[in-house]
Structures are given as structure tokens and as C-alpha cells.
Amino acid sequence: IRTVVKHAHELIVQIANDQTDREKIENATPLSVFNRTEKTCVDLKTENSIFMWFELFIEILIRMKHTETSRKELVDICKINYEGNHIQLDIIEEFDRTYTPSKAIEWYTRACCIYKILNKALRIKDLDILFAFRFLITDIFTQLKQEQQRFLRDDPIIIVYRGQAISMMELNRMKSSIDGFIATNTIGGDLQPILFEIEANTRLETKPFANISHLSYFRQEEEVLFILGTIFRINNIVYSQKQNIWIAKLVLCTENDDELKTVFDYMKNEIVEETDLISLGNLLWEIGEFGKSEKYYHRLLNMELPTNDVNIPRCYDGLGSIAKDKGDYENAFIRHKTALDIRLKTLSHNHCDIGNSYNCMGEVYRKKGDYDNALEYYYKALKIWLNTLGNDHRRVSWCYNNIGNVYENKNQYEQALFNYNIDLKICQKILPSGHPDLACTYNSIGNIYSKKGEYDLSFDNYEKALKIQLKSLPSSHQLIAETYENIGALYELTNKLDLALLNYNKAAQIFHSSLPLTHPDVIQIENFLRRVNDKLK
Known part of the structure; x- marks a missing residue:
């Protein structure tokens, strides 16, 4: 209960005030705060990784080829959201009739449903709604990039101001993040007035920003627009007793500070020049958004594609990988077998994509415990990839890791470690040190040392894996859960049961948030928890 009133007019006033506050939140510039200090590294560095994946998502949208159906999709969503609101429906009809890429900023700055829906989607990271806005986001980006070239001046430093309301929680995070970073993305609740004083150097290499006064719906206003994902450093935050407002001094910075x-x-360099639904599905699969990923693969399959379109087997690859990660190995096998059959009919037998099918089939066989067939398919994939991609390639490293997994499952630890070390050598050569693929390799090596009884070496590798994952993956990612589970098992082996229980619980929390109760990983972690709890009795 928010309030108790005796008269109807008091209730009306309260509702009106609540609606005003709500609109202040929805119309505010969405923000995210990042801090690099060690005392808060777990939560905030994890959010840094969410920001990175969100940026990759936006990058894919910007590189997509857009069609007339893109606009129709957005218009339909707006009509559903504003059903019965005749004023906004008239504006939506006007948007549908008159929109051109040159009017993207004008429409974004107009105080109407387009602006409100997009800002809300950015604030809560509604990926489906943002996908519908893909052409508008791309057109805004293009317009800003063009205008940025005209924004250069003799004195490169400009000062701009933005007043809005932010939550007390967000304010406290900003106050504890002096010299940390703030990015235009997400906020909410208990409003505090704040004035952002932003210093920007027009000669820095940054995301696009520009004076949009001549492009804005409100031509009489002087306005500078920064594209989403722009990063600022928080220099200072003070409260002005005289003006009764918080003042935050920010400085625009390059992305080199991230x-x-x-x-x-x-x-970003791994993303193809012109992205498509496959690119989007693959990214969503990588961050564990299985439901959304499936939707985009199915959307592409439902299009009228030529029978020899390379994207058809790639969709089945993606659907098979999702089924495998969900523990549905029969369905995974069917999907990957479909992709392989299509490729064997349309491609040469040493084509790189056929190697991908063999590797995926090997994964399913391994998950089902059929290790001989798993090795057969992995070695087929490895042979093709070594011939087509060379020794130093990510796919080759994946294959060595997968082969190592089979030998580990067969208790052939030296052979497993041999393959994991080849995988590690390739990864260290071609990947940046914080890449999540390296974490997978460290985890695999940690498993072998644990089984060999070399617990210190095992813990060192698990610790390396977890450090990378907490920085580079969303906090609910299954790979993080697997690392916590491995660390928990190590503590259990060394009879540190309280620490084992702590890490098992962290793993269980993630598994339960993303997997069905029947998934093998969920069943296994629950068994581990029961076993440790029994030991502690």
C-alpha cells in the first residue's frame, strides 16, 4: 500500500503524481555505471560483461540489411502498445507514411510513442523490441556519424548539460564510482534530481555524437545527442544546497579505457560485415538466451529460402546446440544430422562447414556417453579444419578441447591433458587474455589436475577460469555455474565442506535460473548438495 486517502480527488492527484514520476523514469536517459575497484569487482565487473554483450547485440543490429518489413514490424508493435489511444495511433500512421532514414533523429526526439517505447526497451534491455527498432537505431547511428564530421571546431572542448531524475540506488552507485565509468543504457526507482555536466572533446575517437538542433523535432532547442553505448568517466558528484539538486561532472572518454x-x-571483428538472423541467433545462444535464440533461427527457417541456402544448415546447427545445452540430446542429434545431410549433398566433403557438422555430432555422442563415435566425428572435424583453416584457429582449438573431454571421460588423463595443452597453446596465441574460450580451457585442465590429485594446480586453473568468466560473461551463464561446481567438488575432495557447499549453491542458483529441473546438470548439482549436507550433519 503506497498511501491511504479519504477523498477521491486526493487519489486522483496521487495517481497523477505517480504517472508523472513514471514518465520521468521512462523518458530519462538510460544509464549504466561501471567501477573497476576490487572491492566491488564481482557485481560491477559482471555488469561490464553485460554491457559488452549488449554492445555486440547493437553492433549486429546496425550491420543488418533492413527491408520494408522491418518498418511494418515496428509499426505493428506500436499499434498494439497504444491500442485505443487515438492521438498516438495517428502519430504512428504518420510515422508509417512519412518516415525516411533522413528523419530518424527527428522521430527519435519527438515526444511520442516511438521515443517512449525505444527508451523503455533500452532501459530494460528488451532485445525483441530493440530488434523491431533495428532500422531506426541504424539510421540514427548513420545520421550521427555523418553529423559528427561537421561538429569539429577550433576549440574542441564543449560542455553540455542534461537534467533528469534517477533512482537513489543509481545515485549511490555513481557516488561510489568516482573515476569509474558511466554508459548510456539503464536505470529505475526512488527519484533524485540530478544535473549531468558533460565535457566532450569533439576530436576524440568515440561513438558518434553531434549537435542535432537542425535535425531535431524541436528545431528551436540547442541539443547534442550521444549514441547509446557512449562511455563517460565520472569525475565528481556533489549536492547543491542552493539549487537543491545533485550535480555530476562527466567526461567523454574513448573506448580504450574499457x-x-x-x-x-x-x-566485434568476428562479426561478419553484413549480419543476419544467424548472427543474432548465435550471439543470443552464446549468452545463454536459448528461447530468444531459437526464435530467430526458426524465423529464418520459416522464410522462403532456396533449398541450397547455406543458412538452412546453420540454423539447424544453432537449434541442435541449444537442444544439447538443454539436455535434449535426441533432438540435438536430429538437428545436427539434418545439417550434416544437407551439407553432404551440397558441399565438397572437405568443406569447413562439414567439419562443423562433424564436431557438433561428436558433441552429442559425447554427451550421450558414446565415446568411440564421439572421437570418430571429432577426428573427422579436426582433419578438415587443419586442412582448411590451419593449426592456429579457434575451431581447431575447440576440437582439441572436445577430444580432451572424451579422453577425460574415459579416465585417460594424460591423453586428455595432452589435447587440452594443445588447445591452450592455440588460445593463448590467437585470443585476448580475457576471452571466455580461455576460461573453458583452464576449466578442462583444472579437471584433470583434480582427478590426478594435484589440487593446488587444479585450483589455480579454476581460479583463472572464474576470473575471466566473471568479467566476460553474464552472471547467469551456465559456464560460470560449471566453474563453481568444479571448485565446489575440489573443496569437497579436500574436506572443506563449508566452502564446497557455498560453491555448489552458487552453481545451483544459476542452473535453476536457466535450465529445466530434468536437465542432467540440475540433477547432478542437487545430488552434490545432498551429499555435502549429509556429510555436514
Whole structure:
């Protein structure tokens, strides 16, 4: 209960005030705060990784080829959101009739449903709604990039101001993050007035920003627009008793300051020049958004594609990998077998993509405990990839890791370690030091040392893996859960049961948040928890 009133007019006033506060939140510039200090490294560095993956998502949207159906999709969503609101529906019809890429900023700055829906989607990271806005985001980005070239001046430093309301929680995070970073992305609750004083150097290499006064819907206003994902350093935050407002001094900075820059740049370079639904599905699969990922693979399959379109088997690859990660190995096998059959009919037998099918089939056989077939398919994939990609390639490293997994499952630890070390050597040569693939390799090596009874070496490798994962993966990612589970098992082996229970619980929390109760990983972690709890009795 928010309040108790005796008269109807008091209730109306309260509701009106609540609506005003709500609109202040929804119309505020979405923000995220990042801090590099060690005392808060777990939560905030994890959020840094969410920011990085969100940036990759936006990068894929910007590189997509957009069609007329893109606009229709957005218009339909807006009409559903504003059903019965005739004023906004008229504006939506106007948008549908008159929109052109040259009017993207004008429409974004207009105080209407387009602006509100997009800002809300950015604040709560609604990936489906942002996908519908893909053409508008791309057009805004393009316009800003063009205008940025005209923004250069003799005195490169400009000072701009932004007043808004932010939550007390967000304010406290900013106050504890002096010299940390703030990025235009997400906020919410208990409002505090704040004035951002932003110093920007127009000659820095940054994300696009520019004076948009001549492009804005409100031509009489002087306005500078920064594209989403722009990073600022927080220099100072003080409270003005005279003006009764918080004042935050920010400085625009280049992306070179971001501690995940090398990983982000590597992943960004891995994205093809012109992205598509496969690119989007693959990214969502990598961050563990299985439901959303499946939707985009199915969306592409439902299109009328030529029978020899290379994206058809790639969709089945993605769907098979999702089924495997969900523990549905029969469905995974069917999907990967479908992809392989298509490729064997349309490609040469030493084509790189056929190697991908063999590797995926090997994964399913390994998960099902059929180790001989798993090795057969892994070695087929390895042979193709060594011939087509060379020794130093990520896919080759994956294959060595997978082969090592089979030998580990067969209790042939020296052979497993041999393959894991080849994998590690390749990864260290071609990947940035904070890349999540390296964490997988460290985890694998840690497993072998644990089984050989070399617990210190095992813990060192698990610790390396966890450090990378907490920086580079979303906090609910299954790979992080697997590392916590490995660390828990190590503590259990060394009879440190309280620490074992702590890490098992962390793993269980993640597994339960992303997997069904029938998944093998969920069943296994629950068995581990029961066993340790019994030992502690």
C-alpha cells in the first residue's frame, strides 16, 4: 500500500503524481555505471560483461540489411502498445507514411510513442523490441556519424548539460564510482534530481555524437545527442544546497579505457560485415538466451529460402546446440544430422562447414556417453579444419578441447591433458587474455589436475577460469555455474565442506535460473548438495 486517502480527488492527484514520476523514469536517459575497484569487482565487473554483450547485440543490429518489413514490424508493435489511444495511433500512421532514414533523429526526439517505447526497451534491455527498432537505431547511428564530421571546431572542448531524475540506488552507485565509468543504457526507482555536466572533446575517437538542433523535432532547442553505448568517466558528484539538486561532472572518454576492450574488439571483428538472423541467433545462444535464440533461427527457417541456402544448415546447427545445452540430446542429434545431410549433398566433403557438422555430432555422442563415435566425428572435424583453416584457429582449438573431454571421460588423463595443452597453446596465441574460450580451457585442465590429485594446480586453473568468466560473461551463464561446481567438488575432495557447499549453491542458483529441473546438470548439482549436507550433519 503506497498511501491511504479519504477523498477521491486526493487519489486522483496521487495517481497523477505517480504517472508523472513514471514518465520521468521512462523518458530519462538510460544509464549504466561501471567501477573497476576490487572491492566491488564481482557485481560491477559482471555488469561490464553485460554491457559488452549488449554492445555486440547493437553492433549486429546496425550491420543488418533492413527491408520494408522491418518498418511494418515496428509499426505493428506500436499499434498494439497504444491500442485505443487515438492521438498516438495517428502519430504512428504518420510515422508509417512519412518516415525516411533522413528523419530518424527527428522521430527519435519527438515526444511520442516511438521515443517512449525505444527508451523503455533500452532501459530494460528488451532485445525483441530493440530488434523491431533495428532500422531506426541504424539510421540514427548513420545520421550521427555523418553529423559528427561537421561538429569539429577550433576549440574542441564543449560542455553540455542534461537534467533528469534517477533512482537513489543509481545515485549511490555513481557516488561510489568516482573515476569509474558511466554508459548510456539503464536505470529505475526512488527519484533524485540530478544535473549531468558533460565535457566532450569533439576530436576524440568515440561513438558518434553531434549537435542535432537542425535535425531535431524541436528545431528551436540547442541539443547534442550521444549514441547509446557512449562511455563517460565520472569525475565528481556533489549536492547543491542552493539549487537543491545533485550535480555530476562527466567526461567523454574513448573506448580504450574499457577493460574488456581487447575482448570486445576481437568479438566485434568476428562479426561478419553484413549480419543476419544467424548472427543474432548465435550471439543470443552464446549468452545463454536459448528461447530468444531459437526464435530467430526458426524465423529464418520459416522464410522462403532456396533449398541450397547455406543458412538452412546453420540454423539447424544453432537449434541442435541449444537442444544439447538443454539436455535434449535426441533432438540435438536430429538437428545436427539434418545439417550434416544437407551439407553432404551440397558441399565438397572437405568443406569447413562439414567439419562443423562433424564436431557438433561428436558433441552429442559425447554427451550421450558414446565415446568411440564421439572421437570418430571429432577426428573427422579436426582433419578438415587443419586442412582448411590451419593449426592456429579457434575451431581447431575447440576440437582439441572436445577430444580432451572424451579422453577425460574415459579416465585417460594424460591423453586428455595432452589435447587440452594443445588447445591452450592455440588460445593463448590467437585470443585476448580475457576471452571466455580461455576460461573453458583452464576449466578442462583444472579437471584433470583434480582427478590426478594435484589440487593446488587444479585450483589455480579454476581460479583463472572464474576470473575471466566473471568479467566476460553474464552472471547467469551456465559456464560460470560449471566453474563453481568444479571448485565446489575440489573443496569437497579436500574436506572443506563449508566452502564446497557455498560453491555448489552458487552453481545451483544459476542452473535453476536457466535450465529445466530434468536437465542432467540440475540433477547432478542437487545430488552434490545432498551429499555435502549429509556429510555436514
